[in-house]
Amino acid sequence: MDKDLKIIKRKVKYPRIELKTGILTLILPKDRKISPAQFIKRHKSWIESKRRLIEELKQEYKNKKLIQRSEKRLFFLVNELIPLIERKLQIKPKKISFRLMKTKWGSCSKGKTISFNVLMKYLPKHLIRYIIFHEMAHLLVPKHNKNFWYFIQKEFPQYKEYEKALLGYWFLINSEVI
DSSP states (O other), X not given: OOSSEEEEEESOSSOEEEOTTSSEEXXXXXXXXXXXXXXXXXXXXXXXXXXXXXXXXXXXXXXXXXXXXXXXXXXXXXXXXXXXXXXXXXXXXXXXXXXXXXXXXXXXXXXXXXXXXXXXXGSOHHHHHHHHHHHHHTTTOOSSSHHHHHHHHHHOTTHHHHHHHHHHHHHHHHHHTO
């Protein structure tokens, strides 16, 4: 079994694997008996390909420069972009908040509150716009399903490149800032 393995038992329906922080994390349902070793074995090729991607991105992004923007400037920028996206999507969040997040750039609650990671301040403007659009799209399509990605692709045909860039910046920020 993996030496850097984190197992979290949570009230979820299906087990899943995450490598968002570079540490292999299994999210397992509380109420089901699932062997972590068998689960890892079954998904070994996916884990290995994701780890290769992470290493490639770390190399690709290690010399990138982070944007030096204050949190105040980030708040201003986000609040400038939100009305543009609200008009495009014809929907408004109930509340916008900012906080430090350990594993994601943003989140959208069932109560229509959108939270953004303050670490976005280090990102180029086009990626900030993408994150805002992504989270606001969740007001219309809550889950990351085919409909959601189709919706995202209409506005950002290159969304897979943006997702890859966000992962590259994630590891760069975590190595230089945190």
